[in-house]
Amino acid sequence: MKPEELEVKAAAELAKQQAFDVRLFTCSSRGCQSSEALGVIAGLKAELKARQLESRVQVNGSGCMGLCSKGPLVRMTSKTQKDILFSEIKPEMAATVVEQVVVPVLEGKKIEKPGGDLERHTLDLNDPFFAMQVYSVLENNGKIDPEKLDDYIARDGYKALRKALTMSAEEICKEMLASGLRGRGGAGFPTGLKWDLTRKVPSDVKYIICNGDEGDPGAFMDGSVLEGDPHAVIEGMLIAARAMNATQGVFYIRAEYPLAVERVEKALRQARAAGLVGKNVMDSGWAFDFEIRLGAGAFVCGEETALIASIEGKRGTPRPRPPFPAVKGLWDQPSCINNVETLANVPIILLKGAPWFASRGTEKSKGTKLFALTGKSRNNGLVEVPMGMTLRDVIEKIGGGTDSGLKIKAIQTGGPSGGMIPEHQFDTPVSYENLQQLGSMMGSGGMIVIDEHDSVVELAQFYLDFCVDESCGKCAPCRIGGTQMLHLLNKIVAGTGTAEDIKTIRKVAKAMQKASLCALGQTAPNPTLSALRHFEHEFTERLLPVATPKA
Amino acid sequence: MSTPIDVATAVKGAAPKAAADPKDEITLIANKWKNKRGSLIMALHDLQSRVGYVPRESAMRLGHEMDVPLARIYEVVTFYNYFKLEAPGKYVISVCLGTACHIKGSAELLAGMEKELKVREGQSTPDKEYHLQAVRCLGCCGLAPLVSVNGKVYAKLKTNESHHVIERIQIDKPMAEADHESLAE
Numbered sequence: 001m002k003p004e005e006l007e008v009k010a011a012a013e014l015a016k017q018q019a020f021d022v023r024l025f026t027c028s029s030r031g032c033q034s035s036e037a038l039g040v041i042a043g044l045k046a047e048l049k050a051r052q053l054e055s056r057v058q059v060n061g062s063g064c065m066g067l068c069s070k071g072p073l074v075r076m077t078s079k080t081q082k083d084i085l086f087s088e089i090k091p092e093m094a095a096t097v098v099e100q101v102v103v104p105v106l107e108g109k110k111i112e113k114p115g116g117d118l119e120r121h122t123l124d125l126n127d128p129f130f131a132m133q134v135y136s137v138l139e140n141n142g143k144i145d146p147e148k149l150d151d152y153i154a155r156d157g158y159k160a161l162r163k164a165l166t167m168s169a170e171e172i173c174k175e176m177l178a179s180g181l182r183g184r185g186g187a188g189f190p191t192g193l194k195w196d197l198t199r200k201v202p203s204d205v206k207y208i209i210c211n212g213d214e215g216d217p218g219a220f221m222d223g224s225v226l227e228g229d230p231h232a233v234i235e236g237m238l239i240a241a242r243a244m245n246a247t248q249g250v251f252y253i254r255a256e257y258p259l260a261v262e263r264v265e266k267a268l269r270q271a272r273a274a275g276l277v278g279k280n281v282m283d284s285g286w287a288f289d290f291e292i293r294l295g296a297g298a299f300v301c302g303e304e305t306a307l308i309a310s311i312e313g314k315r316g317t318p319r320p321r322p323p324f325p326a327v328k329g330l331w332d333q334p335s336c337i338n339n340v341e342t343l344a345n346v347p348i349i350l351l352k353g354a355p356w357f358a359s360r361g362t363e364k365s366k367g368t369k370l371f372a373l374t375g376k377s378r379n380n381g382l383v384e385v386p387m388g389m390t391l392r393d394v395i396e397k398i399g400g401g402t403d404s405g406l407k408i409k410a411i412q413t414g415g416p417s418g419g420m421i422p423e424h425q426f427d428t429p430v431s432y433e434n435l436q437q438l439g440s441m442m443g444s445g446g447m448i449v450i451d452e453h454d455s456v457v458e459l460a461q462f463y464l465d466f467c468v469d470e471s472c473g474k475c476a477p478c479r480i481g482g483t484q485m486l487h488l489l490n491k492i493v494a495g496t497g498t499a500e501d502i503k504t505i506r507k508v509a510k511a512m513q514k515a516s517l518c519a520l521g522q523t524a525p526n527p528t529l530s531a532l533r534h535f536e537h538e539f540t541e542r543l544l545p546v547a548t549p550k551a
Numbered sequence: 552m553s554t555p556i557d558v559a560t561a562v563k564g565a566a567p568k569a570a571a572d573p574k575d576e577i578t579l580i581a582n583k584w585k586n587k588r589g590s591l592i593m594a595l596h597d598l599q600s601r602v603g604y605v606p607r608e609s610a611m612r613l614g615h616e617m618d619v620p621l622a623r624i625y626e627v628v629t630f631y632n633y634f635k636l637e638a639p640g641k642y643v644i645s646v647c648l649g650t651a652c653h654i655k656g657s658a659e660l661l662a663g664m665e666k667e668l669k670v671r672e673g674q675s676t677p678d679k680e681y682h683l684q685a686v687r688c689l690g691c692c693g694l695a696p697l698v699s700v701n702g703k704v705y706a707k708l709k710t711n712e713s714h715h716v717i718e719r720i721q722i723d724k725p726m727a728e729a730d731h732e733s734l735a736e
Contacts, residue, residue, distance in 0.1 A: 031691040034704030068693025069707075217688035218650030224690075255596065255633050256689060262559040292558040296592055297632030297687065313589035314623075315630040331588065374651035374692040381693045415650070448650050462653055466687075472630075 001275040002283045003162045006153060013154035018079075020058040022102055025075040025142050026089075028061030029227045030259050031220075036091055037061075037072035043094025044074075051098065056106060060148075063141035063228015067129060068381035075142045076101065081110050085123045085130075085142075093121070128397040129379045134360070134386045136368045137344045140229045146263055149270040152231040158276055160347035164239040165284050169199050172243035176346070178354035180366030185211060185302070185339030186417065186443045187519075188365075188432040191346075198326040198336040199244040207335040208237050208246040210343055211307060212253035212260065215299035216415030217466065219446035221370040222340035224382050226253065226260035229344065230267035234290070236343030238281065239350060241288055244336055249290040252307055255297060265292060299416070299470035303518045304329075304337045306472065317474045318518035339444070341370055361387030365431035375412075375448035378403040385430065392426035395449060406451040410534070414443025416463045416470075417523030419530025420456055439530040441523075457538050460531040461489050467524035478521025481512040489528060497543050502532070558593070576601065577609055581616030591619055591627055595634055603643075604635035632687070639682035640675040642720050644668075645699040649688025652696040656710035660696055661685055663713030681717075701725045 001009075017023065026032075026041050044059045065073045070087035074097065077083050086097060101114050114122050125131070135141075144151035152158075164172055177192030198206065210233060214222040226233060237249050253261050268290055271277040279287045293311045300306045301316040308330050310316040329335025345367060349357045358366045365387040371394065374380050378400035385394055395401070395411060402408060410420045419440030421428070428434050432442050450459065468482040485508050491497040509525035516522045532539060577598075584594040594613060599605050605628050614624045628634045646661045661683075665671055668681050675682040691697055694706035698716055703725035705716055 030689075031693055031706075034691055034694065034697070034699075034706055068691070071693065214690070215687070217648070217653075218692055219688070220690035220692055256687070258559065265557065265559050291587075293590075294558065294593060294596055295631075296596070296634060298630065299687070310592065311589055313591035313619075313627070315626055372651075372692055374695065375654045380651075380695075412650070446650065448654060450654060454654060459654075462650070 003165070006158055006162060009150060010154045010156075013150040016150075017058070017154065019055075021056045021080070021106055022076060022078045023058045023060065024102075025060045025062035025065075025077070025145070027063070027065050027071055027073045027142075028146075029064045029224055030257070031064070031068045032071040032073065033259065035072050039091030040072050040074065040089050040094055043091040044098065047095045047098040048102075051103070053098075053102075053106065057098075057102060060145035060151075062144070063146050064138070064224040064382050065142045066133070066138070066381045066383060067123065067379060069379070070123065070381075073123075076105075077143075078105050080108065081105060083125060084111065084114065085125055086114075086118065086121050087123050088121055093117070129383075129400065132389075132393065132398050133384050134368050135384055136348055137225060137232070137341060137370060138228075138382070138384045139348075140232070144229070146228050146230060147266055149231060149267070149274060152229070156351060157231055157347075158235055158282070160350035161235050161238050161276070162282060163350050164242045165282060165286070167242070169243050169245055170196075172239065172350075173199055175354050176243065176349065179349045179357040180354075180361070180364075181342065181345055181349060181357065182365065182432065183339055184341035184345070184369065184444070186414065186441065188442060191338065191342055194326065194336055194338070195240060195243045197324075198246075198334050201327055201334040203334050205248070205331070205333045206244060206246040207248050207250055207330045207333060208241045208244065209250045209252060209307070209311075209330065209335055209337045210237055211302065211304075211337050211339050212251060212257070213295050213302040213307060214254060214257070214340070214444065215295075215302045215470075216417075216444050216446050218374055218448050219372045219415060219444050221372055221382060221445045223257045223260050225340050225344050225370070226257070227263050230260075230263045231271070232344045232347055233264070233340055234267055234271055234277065236346035237290070237338075238277070238288065239346050240336065240338060240343065242286075244334075246336070247288070249288065250311060250330070251290060251292045252295060252301075252311060253292060254295040256295075261292060261294065268292075298472075299466070300472045300518070300520050303520060306518065307337060308335065315472070317472045318520075320517065341445070362429060362431045362433075364433055369430065369442065369445060371445045371447045373399050373447050373449070376402045376404065376406070376408070376451045376454070377449040387431050388429045390427050390429050391421065394430065394447070395426060399449065402449065402451055404451060406453060409450050409452050409454060410456065412440075412448040412450065412459065412527070413446065414441040414523075414526070415446045416467050417441060417519065417526055418443045418446075419526050420450075420459070420534055421530075422534045439526075439533050441526070455538065456531040456535045457489075457493055457542060460528040461486070461493050463527040464489055464524060467520060471520065471524075475515075475517040475521060477512045477515040478517070478524065481508045481516075482521065482524055484508050485512070485525065485528065492539060492542050495542055495544070497539075499540075499543060499546070502539060502543075506532075577612045578616060581613055585617045591617065591624065592631070595624075595628060599634060602638075604638050606638075607636070637675075638679070639684075640679045642680065642700050642725070643682045643684065644716075644720070645684050645686040645689070646672075647687075647689045647691075647695070647697050647699065648685045649690075649692060649695070651692035652688075655695040657696040659710035660698070660708060660713060663711060664698075664716070667713045667717055681720075 173196040306316040584590040
């Protein structure tokens with residue numbers, strides 16, 4: 001594809017879309033598919049065919065529209081009126097949607113709020129859940145079909161790549177650095193700096209690797225992005241490749257995400273056919289292609305060097321750093337590993353400019369962040385908020401509090417590497433630094449809401465048990481320390497722990513933090529330590545009563 | 552650049568088998584992957600998706616055809632949770648134990664399933680009809696707690712609904728896409 005053809009293709013696709021009076025987008029991500037979203041799509045198509053309305057109404061799949069607990073979600077967009085978002089639509093209700101809303105809209109009627117059977121199946125788009133989010137990475141969801149390349153191109157897709165092809169590698173790195181984008185996988189390392197460090201290492205072979213392992217239990221942001229907007233990630237990787245002179249791209253996706261693998265593969269096939277990937281990228285003479293490699297159920301493979309070992313067909317055990325992957329990575333070649341969400345931010349930054357991106361967020365944490373808001377939250381699903389929004393706004397306004405009426409005790413962020421943040425700290429603005437200061441971390445984006453009936457001791461035990469199970473076993477601090485800590489934590493949960501056990505837990509935790517080979521071992525103590533910091537009484541009230549000496 | 556391989560099929564069910572002889576299927580898999588560096592894990596995925604697990608004899612043959620020592624195959628297949636070393640039952644019931652599901656009571660759900668099926672987690676029923684396993688987060692946290700049976704998800708379950716899930720399985724009969732013939736020796 002020649003660079004100037006982008007506008008031609010975009011215009012052609014927009015004209016096609018304009019020909020429809022109504023367009024329907026049904027979430028076809030993993031979660032909604034498990035609630036028969038594909039049946040809904042089939043039902044809508046069948047009903048429209050029966051009524052001979054196929055030329056006036058377009059039926060599409062869509063990426064995650066956020067409120068997963070109320071899926072499948074169907075968004076109706078039309079020329080004559082505002083959008084309507086339907087919820088919990090079963091395949092048998094597809095005909096009702098067409099009959100009671102689509103047909104009247106086609107006849108020119110204005111539907112403010114659907115009544116009758118659909119009244120309880122409509123969401124208010126002015127609800128804080130939607131209105132307070134800031135969509136950037138999730139901007140295309142509900143507006144494109146992730147299986148159509150032309151939909152992506154019609155919304156400025158691949159224009160950022162076109163711009164990058166006119167820039168030098170240094171210039172791209174500078175722009176990324178100026179934007180302030182930091183790794184969204186959890187560590188928060190400045191992306192521009194990582195790219196620049198990799199750029200500076202001369203080599204004939206260099207890899208850009210997308211980390212789609214997303215092993216944190218309770219996190220599904222990356223899976224949703226890969227399923228909902230795969231071209232954004234592909235474009236981000238192509239730009240990253242230009243920034244560091246990479247020669248090959250690799251997607252590493254966990255095996256538990258077959259739909260994400262399917263979507264990425266389809267998107268790559270489309271991109272190759274369109275000349276955006278392959279022997280001659282956008283007619284520039286530059287050749288670049290991708291491979292997909294699967295994980296196989298090992299949390300530790302989210303760690304960079306373990307991920308590399310996994311791609312090399314070995315056990316996923318980390319190795320000491322330095323040398324860092326930028327110098328010696330996959331097959332001993334310079335490699336840069338970036339998180340899915342980080343890469344999805346890249347095209348937006350190149351297109352709208354670093355100052356635009358940096359205008360959102362706090363001084364050191366720029367842009368927006370995806371969170372998987374789950375647990376006892378009333379609104380359960382995928383949200384995107386600007387850095388700097390307070391936790392309280394996220395949890396109580398966007399999340400809607402709880403629907404049990406019970407008080408929220410805390411949230412847990414950062415997964416097995418993170419920590420608990422008690423309710424009285426909820427006025428803290430979201431940022432890498434703030435969450436770390438509270439004893440937690442941003443992590444990849446899992447945000448679990450727990451209420452007054454949930455035990456933080458048992459949650460800490462859950463996370464530690466996970467880490468011990470997932471420990472690769474290579475280094476003693478993690479392998480032995482984790483087991484020792486878990487044994488003591490089990491005692492406390494069972495009611496046979498002592499104050500001495502808590503002291504030992506702290507000692508072992510310190511050793512693990514200082515001496516473990518990788519971040520799994522280094523951060524495994526975090527949930528327990530943060531629970532002790534904010535909720536020590538929950539531990540001490542479970543201890544064996546101490547015998548008081550007789551007077 | 553080499554022709555890309557269809558990875559999506561390697562994860563889900565495989566396409567209809569080209570060869571009747573199981574041994575030839577190993578050769579097919581080996582030929583597909585052996586020219587790609589480090590693709591042992593991909594080859595094992597391919598094998599497991601066709602048969603439901605990684606049989607020892609097949610693993611040995613695969614190693615031989617791909618020029619990978621048996622020890623290397625064994626160390627990989629025992630490291631990664633995804634690979635099964637024994638033939639699972641017809642219906643593989645995966646109870647998600649991710650954090651959101653845990654908060655919503657997945658531990659009770661699992662205990663209920665153990666009681667219902669009279670097996671421990673990680674075991675198959677004697678008639679090989681069901682295999683019960685706990686899995687890490689499946690990524691459908693908005694629908695917690697949930698159970699996946701051969702890819703079909705039963706979501707927003709109550710913790711005492713184990714019996715109901717078994718009943719549904721008998722009605723729905725969820726199967727993975729490809730109907731596998733066993734390569735078991």
